[in-house]
Amino acid sequence: MIPKHLFSTRIISKDFIEQIFSLASKIESNPDQFADKCKGKILGTLFFEPSTRTRLSFESAMLRLGGQILGFTSAKVSSAVKGESISDTIRMINLYSDIAVIRHYIEGVGEIAKNFASIPVISGGTGSQEHPTQALLDLYSIKKEFKEIDNLSIGVMGDLLYGRTIPSLLFALAKYENIDLHLIAPPALRLRKNVALRLKENGFKYNIEENLKDIISDLDVLYMTRIQKERFPDPVDYERLKGVYQISTEDIKNVKDRFIILHPLPRVDEIDYSIDKTKHSRYFEQALNGVWVRMALILIYLGID
Amino acid sequence: MSENSEKLIVTKIEDGTVIDRIPPGKALKILEILGIDSNYPYTVALAMRVASKKMKLKDVVKIRGKALTPQDTQKLSFIAPTATVNIIVDYKVQEKQNLKVPNHVEDFVDCVNPNCVSNAHEPIVSSFDVVSKDPLILRCVYCDRLLEQKYLNRKL
Known part of the structure; x- marks a missing residue:
């Protein structure tokens, strides 16, 4: 329907x-x-x-x-x-x-x-x-790359609290089978309780991580998000957290051959420009x-x- | 003090509402949410922490000339789910209601989210699904945010 x-x-x-x-x-x-x-x-x-x-x-x-x-x-x-x-x-x-x-x-x-x-x-x-339309184009980008969305290992990193693309992406992913989902964020930027409750009600399980290094070699997809200044009630919190999750070519040395990086854009400094030229970047095709x-x-x- | 002697403190009312079996200490809060203050023109009797066979201790409120609206009853059910509401006519209990926490409430409390459309100037009323009764958790129909017991205790 x-x-x-x-x-x-x-x-x-x-x-x-x-x-x-x-x-x-x-x-x-x-x-x-x-x-x-x-x-x-x-x-x-x-x-x-x-x-x-x-x-x-x-x-x-x-x-x-x-x-x-x-x-x-x-x-x-x-x-x-x-x-x-x-x-x-x-x-x-x-x-x-x-x-x-x-x-x-x-x-x-x-x-x-x-x-x-x-x-x-x-x-x-x-x-x-x-x-929601961002999540649909995100999944479309994943599907184009891997033919199927089921059975993929997906990391979602950054601002999971204020990022509006995140609930839509996770609600959509929850409809697919056997997704190995890793949510990577500092404790202050983890999923909102209402989003976590919705996922729980759907029986959609995920792992909470603080360090990308521990899992990046297992991932098929890394979905990055921007730490969103405009959503922070307190600018001091923004300044403290803005640079926490950044990646450069150094971080993707041991990834799977078909590993891709997505980002809803705009990015600030969470993805180093050097990654743009690698075979793993897909954020412009995604757009x-x-x-x-x-x-x-x-x-x-x-x-x- | 025995239960008998306490009965003497709170006399019968002619017409109105008696709210019995209120969790001890909640009676004042109940008067507050029913909008009963020092300007209320009729008799109001309030007993706190009286002996109760079922609850050990309970509060009781008797309000002359007051009929509860469905919204009043909803609010009561959240604050005092154990309470019973007795409608009194001519000194007799005409109807006795056991409170039940509903599955959905409207126009009941403001959403916790300042950016929720129900807090904006729009022709709608706040609307919540009850996702948990103990502890009490409401979910906003508009923005999906959760209103937890701590917030509700402060707001109700």
Whole structure:
């Protein structure tokens, strides 16, 4: 079943995920075939928080499908500065577009969409809560590399507390079989209790690590995240933790041949530039995969074959 | 002091609500969440740490002229799950309710997450699923954050 809006990977089925991947793969192999699929359709883009890849790749996705885009890239140019509520803003985009993507620092916006939008609304990131389309493109990138997601050994490192990509990635991974998952983070940046509880309720097990060195040679995938300055209530905590988990070519000397590194980007200094040139880096290809996955999502949500 | 002599302290009320078998020491908190303060115009009787056959010690509150709303009863169930609510009409118990912690509550307490949409100015009310009854843990329907007993004790 496809949920009316997409705000969480927790409530979508593995079949739906595979349906997205299958279409994304078709689009990737022949994008021109899809060039006019969304002619006459409008994607509303409500970005209340800064975004580079998510916004650009959504816009690129709609433009490549022959559709048009309408929206704003900062809360400052919307009526939010006048105190307009999220529900009223969603009501408006509902009138002006056929499908919408919303990024907001406020969490739980998906429930507002449920109540006030009749068009499909997709999350482009919601506070620290979730970033479902990022998780979908992350898994698509893994699947492209390894053909299957089942049975892989995956390390997820960095800011597991504030990073919104993390809950979405883990909820999606929890739908696959026999994932050997390692969460590598300092105690202060481990998973939020609610995310850990959701995983427990799903019977999804993982190992908590503090040191990447102990496990890096066992991993197929290392998913890195940025320590997010903007989510820290106390800047002192940010300064203390920002450089804790960084990798350079020195750290990947003994990895598996097919080992890959992913990162939702932007990176600050957690991945040394020297890694970019190695055969293990995949974060730029990952960013491109966002376009194929978002094209597939737009088509599925608009009900276009 | 015997149970008999304590009965003399708290006399019968004509109409209102008697909340019995409250965990000892919680009676004041219960009056607070029911909004009963020094301005309440009718008789309020409160007994703390009186002998109880079932609980050894209990608190009892009698409030004349007060009928509990479903929301009041919900709050009571979280603070005093052992309590019974007796509705009194003409000095007699007309109805006796045993409290039960519900599986879902709405418009009950603010979400712990300042960035939760239920704390923003939106046309919605806070909404929580009860994921554990002992210890009490609620999960926000909007932002998924957990409200734990410590937070609830402070907020309720």
